[in-house]
Amino acid sequence: MDPSAILHGVQGFMYPNEIELQWSLLIVLYPYITGLVAGAFILASLERVIGVEALKPTYRLALLSALAFLLVAPLPLQLHLGRPERSFEMYFTPHTASAMAMFGFVYLWYLLGVLLFEIWLDYRPEIVHFAKTKPGIMGTVYKILALGSYNVSERALWIDDKVGRFVTILGIPSAFLLHGYVGFIFGSVKANPWWSSPMMPIVFLFSAMVSGVALVLLLYMVVSWAKGRVIDMRCVDTMGVILLVAFIIDFALEGLDLIHRVYEADESFKTLDFLVHTKLYFSHIIVQIVLGTLLPLGLLALVRLVRITEAGRKGIYLLSSVLTLVGIFAMRWNVVIGGQLFSKSFLGYTTYKLDFANREGLLPSIILMVLPFFILWGLFRLLPPFERPSRTEG
Amino acid sequence: MLRDLYRDAEHLFRVVLLCVVGVLVFLVARAVAVPKGFGEYGHYRAPAIRDAAAKTPVFAGQAACAECHDDVLATKAAGAHRGVHCEACHGPLSAHAADPSAVEVALPDGRALCVTCHEQNASRPASFPQVVPSEHAGDDVCTECHVPHAPSVQ
Amino acid sequence: MDETRRDLLATGGKLLILTGAAGIGLDFVLAGEPEKAPNYDVMKHWWGMAIDIEKCIGCGNCVRACKAENDVPKEPFYFRTWVERYYVPDVDPREPHAEMQPKVDSPNGGYDGFDDVYRHEKSGKTFFVPKMCNQCAHSPCVQVCPVGATFESPDGVVLVDKSYCLGCRYCVQACPYGCRFIDPRTHTVDKCTLCYHRITKGLTTACCEACPTGARMLVDLKNPDDPIHEFLRSNKVQILKPQMATGAKVYYNGLDGSVR
Numbered sequence: 117m118d119p120s121a122i123l124h125g126v127q128g129f130m131y132p133n134e135i136e137l138q139w140s141l142l143i144v145l146y147p148y149i150t151g152l153v154a155g156a157f158i159l160a161s162l163e164r165v166i167g168v169e170a171l172k173p174t175y176r177l178a179l180l181s182a183l184a185f186l187l188v189a190p191l192p193l194q195l196h197l198g199r200p201e202r203s204f205e206m207y208f209t210p211h212t213a214s215a216m217a218m219f220g221f222v223y224l225w226y227l228l229g230v231l232l233f234e235i236w237l238d239y240r241p242e243i244v245h246f247a248k249t250k251p252g253i254m255g256t257v258y259k260i261l262a263l264g265s266y267n268v269s270e271r272a273l274w275i276d277d278k279v280g281r282f283v284t285i286l287g288i289p290s291a292f293l294l295h296g297y298v299g300f301i302f303g304s305v306k307a308n309p310w311w312s313s314p315m316m317p318i319v320f321l322f323s324a325m326v327s328g329v330a331l332v333l334l335l336y337m338v339v340s341w342a343k344g345r346v347i348d349m350r351c352v353d354t355m356g357v358i359l360l361v362a363f364i365i366d367f368a369l370e371g372l373d374l375i376h377r378v379y380e381a382d383e384s385f386k387t388l389d390f391l392v393h394t395k396l397y398f399s400h401i402i403v404q405i406v407l408g409t410l411l412p413l414g415l416l417a418l419v420r421l422v423r424i425t426e427a428g429r430k431g432i433y434l435l436s437s438v439l440t441l442v443g444i445f446a447m448r449w450n451v452v453i454g455g456q457l458f459s460k461s462f463l464g465y466t467t468y469k470l471d472f473a474n475r476e477g478l479l480p481s482i483i484l485m486v487l488p489f490f491i492l493w494g495l496f497r498l499l500p501p502f503e504r505p506s507r508t509e510g
Numbered sequence: 511m512l513r514d515l516y517r518d519a520e521h522l523f524r525v526v527l528l529c530v531v532g533v534l535v536f537l538v539a540r541a542v543a544v545p546k547g548f549g550e551y552g553h554y555r556a557p558a559i560r561d562a563a564a565k566t567p568v569f570a571g572q573a574a575c576a577e578c579h580d581d582v583l584a585t586k587a588a589g590a591h592r593g594v595h596c597e598a599c600h601g602p603l604s605a606h607a608a609d610p611s612a613v614e615v616a617l618p619d620g621r622a623l624c625v626t627c628h629e630q631n632a633s634r635p636a637s638f639p640q641v642v643p644s645e646h647a648g649d650d651v652c653t654e655c656h657v658p659h660a661p662s663v664q
Numbered sequence: 665m666d667e668t669r670r671d672l673l674a675t676g677g678k679l680l681i682l683t684g685a686a687g688i689g690l691d692f693v694l695a696g697e698p699e700k701a702p703n704y705d706v707m708k709h710w711w712g713m714a715i716d717i718e719k720c721i722g723c724g725n726c727v728r729a730c731k732a733e734n735d736v737p738k739e740p741f742y743f744r745t746w747v748e749r750y751y752v753p754d755v756d757p758r759e760p761h762a763e764m765q766p767k768v769d770s771p772n773g774g775y776d777g778f779d780d781v782y783r784h785e786k787s788g789k790t791f792f793v794p795k796m797c798n799q800c801a802h803s804p805c806v807q808v809c810p811v812g813a814t815f816e817s818p819d820g821v822v823l824v825d826k827s828y829c830l831g832c833r834y835c836v837q838a839c840p841y842g843c844r845f846i847d848p849r850t851h852t853v854d855k856c857t858l859c860y861h862r863i864t865k866g867l868t869t870a871c872c873e874a875c876p877t878g879a880r881m882l883v884d885l886k887n888p889d890d891p892i893h894e895f896l897r898s899n900k901v902q903i904l905k906p907q908m909a910t911g912a913k914v915y916y917n918g919l920d921g922s923v924r
Contacts, residue, residue: 198831
């Protein structure tokens with residue numbers, strides 16, 4: 117890029133090396149996507165472990181959504197590396213002192229040890245059924261997925277259920293780990309006052325739950341409409357309550373962080389305060405707080421306070437889940453991009469210029485955000501989430 | 511009894527086997543991919559220290575200049591520029607030091623060079639000699655009055 | 665004759681084993697020109713830098729020398745060392761409670777020197793501050809590198825293994841001083857090496873070589889005769905951002921409280 121154009125975006129004083137932003141939109145996607153994964157998984161776990169019966173229709177949908185997004189989660193990281201071909205070093209020589217080094221292992225554990233295993237256990241009757249009945253390539257795919265074992269006797273399924281329950285229980289702390297850990301990557305950077313906070317992992321975690329629940333709620337309604345299925349109102353009402361509660365906790369935590377910063381008013385405060393009132397005003401105040409938090413919170417609370425028709429509730433859930441997804445995205449943006457807009461000298465500000473078609477531009481980010489939905493579509497075909505065959509055959 | 515249990519959990523053992531194979535593949539790949547000398551001194555590739563040291567210097571250093579130009583150094587020793595190394599004004603000259611005949615050293619432009627340090631600037635320490643060149647010398651070249659290697663007024 | 669030789673070999677072998685046991689890198693011989701490279705022992709040095717702000721004239725020689733010596737990209741946002749100019753206004757007696765913000769600039773990192781913009785300023789104070797990697801002993805950048813591509817050498821220099829760096833840029837975020845950048849040619853991180861290829865050959869750094877006023881001084885804290893010990897003893901010395909507890913080894917004399 118033209119150097120003078122980059123210098124032009126500087127206001128006040130930046131250390132010269134700070135003028136170019138290092139972590140782009142791709143790094144905004146990373147916590148956003150892992151947050152959706154963790155949130156969707158925790159929602160699925162509520163049904164399985166705590167036994168929230170009303171959520172049953174979304175159990176498989178939530179698991180498959182989590183998988184679809186988890187498969188995409190490392191791609192933005194991979195894409196933003198200066199030397200993508202060296203990413204294997206993270207696995208082979210992980211530096212234990214680095215908050216980032218464990219990501220690969222946490223990711224693999226979560227993908228293979230938790231999510232894939234749980235989905236496999238849950239879908240085994242179908243997989244075996246299709247392996248026996250489907251011809252051609254798909255038949256082979258199911259045969260491979262079945263790992264050559266067609267035992268779906270009652271006792272085998274009973275064992276699967278027990279093991280599955282155990283994996284789910286293990287999965288909850290794993291989901292916490294996956295996303296709390298992402299928060300720690302930012303929260304542990306002591307050089308950056310916008311990030312450095314022990315609140316960061318827990319704020320990330322609850323915002324992850326909020327976004328994951330909103331995603332599943334939205335997907336459930338859209339998929340039901342698309343397939344002409346009746347929306348289970350007890351299910352969406354329950355999700356609405358969970359979303360409301362998670363949102364209240366999330367908002368309280370973020371509010372606490374904010375109040376703490378304002379009250380302590382340390383050396384960075386004036387700079388950050390200025391940032392929030394200028395360069396981050398739209399994305400932080402307007403999108404994240406007003407449109408992305410207060411509005412959906414109000415709408416969801418309204419459902420609990422006033423008697424509203426089914427159609428009205430559906431509309432409210434649809435609107436609030438969309439607003440929530442936008443709001444949490446704005447939150448990730450404000451953390452990642454916002455944290456790089458000011459100088460560590462606290463004397464100036466720079467500008468983030470988003471390109472369109474290059475490696476770290478808008479286009480790859482759009483592709484990465486659309487990709488999980490295609491994967492999900494594929495997963496739906498492979499592992500139908502709604503029809504359960506009778507569990508006695510085999 | 512145990513046999514029955516095994517039969518109904520057999521598919522799970524296949525998963526375990528798959529994991530074991532995965533871990534083995536990982537360990538083999540790691541043994542192959544970790545570069546030589548990694549971890550010898552700390553969590554890094556030890557030969558990287560040698561790599562960092564391997565580059566050839568661009569500035570030859572004062573000692574190299576002194577090998578041939580002791581006469582200039584003797585002149586400088588008496589003047590205000592005694593602490594200024596040759597390459598501070600003449601630029602990086604390791605190529606010249608390696609083969610003096612190969613690289614002809616150009617004489618720096620007196621006026622442009624001198625003002626780099628001696629032009630009046632409010633941020634400079636007040637004790638440092640500074641002038642406003644136009645007021646001090648008009649259009650004259652500094653070297654008309656000053657000897658750069660021992661810069662008192664002639 | 666044979667007997668003696670065998671004995672010698674055996675003694676040598678024992679010595680080798682002893683050396684190996686005694687520590688790391690005792691026989692560290694440098695690559696490059698063997699005749700010019702004396703046996704450099706990484707264990708016998710602990711490098712740092714002393715900077716005297718009261719001597720800095722903002723000529724930019726260090727910045728130019730550094731870019732030439734280390735092949736640093738010429739763009740105005742890639743620097744291994746740069747010079748900042750501070751202007752600190754006086755406290756206004758009529759409004760002594762007003763917030764005092766220093767004005768700082770570093771046009772092209774000081775590469776082209778500084779125009780005398782404060783010549784008509786009657787009040788306040790202004791001075792230059794050379795900046796560079798602080799070669800921290802507890803470096804946040806080393807801590808966060810996920811693969812061990814940046815590290816502290818046994819002689820106290822924070823180095824980058826450019827053949828191993830994957831360009832994740834976590835270290836750039838972690839450095840409180842803004843000393844790191846991504847080299848646009850290699851897409852890996854780059855920073856001041858304290859001219860490691862020079863100091864291991866007995867030379868000083870390029871910035872010190874080019875500094876006309878002696879405002880910069882390469883120091884070896886392990887050498888009891890190094891002038892740094894006198895420098896630290898006889899001056900009021902400060903490091904940058906001590907609250908970050910990075911163990912910075914660039915010591916400043918005359919550092920104003922406004923410098924960040």
